[in-house]
Amino acid sequence: MYYKHFSEYKIAVVSPCIAKKREYEATGLGDYNLGIKSIDKFLIDNNIDLNTYPDSNFDNPPAERAVLFSSPGGLTKTLERWIPGIECDTRQIEGVEIIYDYLADLPKIIDEGKAPLVIDCLSCKNGCNQGPATKVIGQSPDETEFWIKKRAKELKKLYLDENENNVEKSKKSIENIVSRYWYSDYFEREYVNRWENVTIKYPTKNEIEGIYQKMHKYKTEDILNCSACGYNSCEGMAIAIHNKLNRPENCHHYLKRQTDINLAEAENSKDKVEAVLQTSQDGFVEIDLEETIISANDSMKRILKKKDIVGKSLFDFIDDKYKTIITNEIEGRLKGKHSIYEMEFIQSDGNRICCLISASPMYDFKTHTLIGSFAMISDISKLKETEQKLRFANENLEQKVLDRTAKLNEALEELKQQREEILTQRDALSDSEQKINHILEMLPNSVFIINEHGVVTFWNKAIEKMTGVSSKSIIGKGEYEYAIPFYGEARPILIDLVRIDQTTLIEN
Numbered sequence: 001m002y003y004k005h006f007s008e009y010k011i012a013v014v015s016p017c018i019a020k021k022r023e024y025e026a027t028g029l030g031d032y033n034l035g036i037k038s039i040d041k042f043l044i045d046n047n048i049d050l051n052t053y054p055d056s057n058f059d060n061p062p063a064e065r066a067v068l069f070s071s072p073g074g075l076t077k078t079l080e081r082w083i084p085g086i087e088c089d090t091r092q093i094e095g096v097e098i099i100y101d102y103l104a105d106l107p108k109i110i111d112e113g114k115a116p117l118v119i120d121c122l123s124c125k126n127g128c129n130q131g132p133a134t135k136v137i138g139q140s141p142d143e144t145e146f147w148i149k150k151r152a153k154e155l156k157k158l159y160l161d162e163n164e165n166n167v168e169k170s171k172k173s174i175e176n177i178v179s180r181y182w183y184s185d186y187f188e189r190e191y192v193n194r195w196e197n198v199t200i201k202y203p204t205k206n207e208i209e210g211i212y213q214k215m216h217k218y219k220t221e222d223i224l225n226c227s228a229c230g231y232n233s234c235e236g237m238a239i240a241i242h243n244k245l246n247r248p249e250n251c252h253h254y255l256k257r258q259t260d261i262n263l264a265e266a267e268n269s270k271d272k273v274e275a276v277l278q279t280s281q282d283g284f285v286e287i288d289l290e291e292t293i294i295s296a297n298d299s300m301k302r303i304l305k306k307k308d309i310v311g312k313s314l315f316d317f318i319d320d321k322y323k324t325i326i327t328n329e330i331e332g333r334l335k336g337k338h339s340i341y342e343m344e345f346i347q348s349d350g351n352r353i354c355c356l357i358s359a360s361p362m363y364d365f366k367t368h369t370l371i372g373s374f375a376m377i378s379d380i381s382k383l384k385e386t387e388q389k390l391r392f393a394n395e396n397l398e399q400k401v402l403d404r405t406a407k408l409n410e411a412l413e414e415l416k417q418q419r420e421e422i423l424t425q426r427d428a429l430s431d432s433e434q435k436i437n438h439i440l441e442m443l444p445n446s447v448f449i450i451n452e453h454g455v456v457t458f459w460n461k462a463i464e465k466m467t468g469v470s471s472k473s474i475i476g477k478g479e480y481e482y483a484i485p486f487y488g489e490a491r492p493i494l495i496d497l498v499r500i501d502q503t504t505l506i507e508n
Contacts, residue, residue, distance in 0.1 A: 016131035035133030070128035075120040091116040095125030097232045203242040211238040215248045216257035228252035283377035306348040333361045333373040354384045454478045
C-alpha cells in the first residue's frame with residue numbers, strides 16, 4: 001500500500017477497464033473498480049458540472065511521461081528515458097485478436113533467440129484510453145491521444161521548471177519519487193488459469209472441414225481469412241458456427257458461391273423450360289403490358305403460319321369481333337386473374353383457326369410486379385369441325401341419326417370429355433410461379449424424360465393414360481424399364497439415341 005495511513009480504508013480506483021477488478025484483487029492495491037463511464041453517469045444524474053470547479057492537481061506526486069502508459073507504445077516511451085534506443089528492441093502490440101496468437105507463438109520465438117527484449121502490450125487495440133469503461137469508445141484515436149500527449153508535454157515542462165530546466169535534475173527528481181514508493185516485489189503478480197470458465201466448444205479437424213463444406217470452402221484458396229464476417233480467420237468463423245453463434249450465410253465467400261450456384265440452377269431451369277416449350281405441340285406465347293408479343297414457341301408460329309411474330313401486337317392476329325374479348329381478358333390479367341376461353345386467330349394466309357386459350361398473369365420473379373401475361377394455346381379447329389359435322393348430320397339426316405343415336409351420342413360424349421380434359425389441363429396453369437410444372441404435366445402429348453444415366457425423371461399424365469403406367473411407379477427407374485409398356489421388354493428405344501456419342505451412332 002502506497003499510503004500506510006489509508007491501510008484501514010477501502011480504496012476505489014478510477015479505471016478505464018472492467019478487467020482491472022481482477023488486477024486489484026490479485027495485487028491487493030484496490031477494492032473497487034470505478035469505471036470512468038460510471039463516474040460520468042453519476043455526475044449527469046446528480047447535475048454536477050466539473051467545469052464549475054477550479055483546476056487542481058491530484059494529491060499524489062504528478063506523473064511525468066508515465067501518463068503515456070495507457071497509450072499504445074507508452075511503456076516504450078517511458079523506458080527511453082533510462083534505456084535510449086530500447087524502441088528498436090521492443091515489440092509493440094495491441095488488440096486481443098492479435099495478442100493471443102502472438103503469445104501462443106512466443107515460447108518458440110524465445111527458444112529460437114528471435115524474441116524482443118521488451119513486449120509493450122495492451123489488450124485494447126487503441127490502448128486503455130479507449131477501454132470498455134471509458135466514454136470515448138469509437139472515437140478517433142487521434143482525438144483521444146491528442147489530449148494524452150498534451151498532458152504529457154505539460155507534465156514534462158512541470159518537472160523541468162521545478163528543476164531549473166535541467167534534464168538530469170528532472171530525471172533524478174523522478175527517480176527519487178519512484179524510490180520512495182518502490183518495493184522489491186511491486187511488479188510481481190500471480191495469474192489464475194480460468195480456462196475452465198470458457199464454454200466455447202472447439203471442433204475437431206474433421207468437424208471444421210465439415211463446417212468449411214457448409215461454407216462452400218472446398219480448397220485451400222477458399223480459406224480467405226478476409227475478416228468480413230467479424231472474425232479474424234475462417235477458422236474463427238467455423239468455431240462460432242460450431243457453437244451456434246453464427247451461420248454460414250454470414251460468410252462473404254459463402255454468399256458469393258451460393259449466388260453463383262443459384263444463378264446456375266436458375267439458368268438450368270430456364271433451359272429446361274425452353275426445351276419443353278419448344279417441343280410442345282401446343283402454342284406458347286408471352287405478351288407484355290402493351291399487348292406486344294415478347295416470345296413465342298415454334299408451335300405458336302405454326303398455328304399462325306408466321307415466323308416473325310415476336311414484336312407484333314396480339315391484335316394483329318384477330319379481327320374486331322375478338323378485340324373486345326381480348327381487351328377484357330387483359331384487364332382481368334391486370335387484376336391477377338387467369339382464365340380459359342375460345343377465340344379465332346387469323347393466319348397469315350387469311351384462314352381462321354379456332355383455339356382454346358389458357359392465360360395467366362406473368363410476374364417478375366425478383367420484384368413480384370406484373371409484367372404481362374402468358375398463355376398456352378391449343379388448336380381445337382378439328383374438334384370444332386367435328387362438332388359442326390355432327391350438328392349438320394343431326395339436322396339434315398334425322399332418320400339416319402335415329403338409327404345411329406347410340407353411337408353418335410357416344411362419340412359426342414367422348415368429344416365433350418376430350419374438351420373437358422383440355423379445359424381441366426388449362427385450368428391447372430392458374431399459378432404463374434408453377435408455370436414449369438404445369439406446362440410439363442398438362443401437355444396433351446405423351447411425354448417422358450430420362451437423364452444422362454437412362455433414369456426416368458418425368459412421366460406425364462398423357463403417357464400414364466396411354467401406357468397405364470403411373471408416374472409414381474416409373475419415375476426413378478432405369479435399365480430401359482420405360483420401354484416395357486411399349487415393347488413388352490426392357491430394351492433401348494429411340495430416346496436412347498441421344499445418349500450415344502456421334503461416332504458410335506455412325507458406326508452402328
